[in-house]
Amino acid sequence: MFFHVLTLFPEMIMDGLGTSILGRAMQKGCIQAEAVNIRDYTTNKHQKVDDYTYGPGAGMLMQAQPVYDCVQAVLANIKQRRMEQAGDAPQKRVRVVYVTPQGAVFDQKMAQEFAKEEDLVLLCGHYEGIDERVLEEVVTDYVSIGDYVLTGGELPAMVMVDAISRLVPGVLNNDESAVTDSFGNGLLEHPQYSRPQVWRDKEVPPVLLSGNHKLIEKWQLEESLKRTKERRPDLYERWKEEHDSSK
Secondary structure, three states, rough: EEEEEOOOHHHHEEEEOOOOOHHHHHOOOOOEEEEEEEHHHHHOOEEEEEEEEOOOOOOEEEOHHHHHHHHHHHHHHHHHHHHHHOOOOOOOOOOEEEEEEEEEEOHHHHHHHHHOOOOEEEEEEEEOOOOOHHHHOOOOEEEOOOOOOOOOOHHHHHHHHHHOOOOOOOOOOOOOOHHOOOOOOOOOOOOOOOOOEEEEEOOOOOHOHHHHHHHHHHHHHHHHHHHHHHOOOHHHHHHHHHHOOOO
C-alpha cells in the first residue's frame, strides 16, 4: 500500500513515519509513503501558499492553485506507475482524503476500508483550512480524528497512516494482533499480562495459566464485555444490539 501525504511540512511526516513498526514495514516493502510539499507547486516566487479570506473572519487560507496542482501531479504519478505495472487495465479511482474537523470521525471500520486501497492520498490543511473550490474538485473523503481542532492536518494524517498500516499484511509480526486489538470485534481489548507471575502482590489471573484455550477465550470475551460496558457504554450497547439481532 502506498500513502501520499500532501503537506507544508514533509519532514514532520517522514520523521514521524520512519521509526518503529512503520519504519520497519517500509524497509520490508509492506507499505510505502511519500510526503509531497505543496509549496513546490505554487506559482508565487516567494512560495506563498496562503492568503486572506473573503468576508469577515481572522486567519489565512490555503489557496486553491498550489493544492490543485499538487494533487494532480500526485494522481498523474500514480496513474503512470499503475500503467507500468498493469498496462491498459481499468484503473480504480484514487481516494483523496482531506483531514478536517468537519469530516466523518475516523474509526477502526474506516481504517479497514482504507486498508483495501492500493494508494491513499492524504491532504493536510493549515491555517484556516483550504479554499472550498479546490476541495470540491479533488476530495473524495472528509475525515476527522475527533471533535477538536489542531494546528494542522499532519498529526491526524499520521494517526490514520498508523492505524491503516497495521491492517496491511506483513506490517505486524503477528497479524492476529490487528484482529484481537480493541475495536477489532467492536469491543475494547481484554486486560493483558506478562512476566513475572506475581508483581507487587498482584497475580496473573489463574485462567491464563491453565493452558485451556476455550476457557481463556471465554474469559477474554467476558473481560472485554465488562471493560467496554464500564468505559465505552456506547460501544457496548451497539455490540449488544448487533448480537441480539443476529440471534
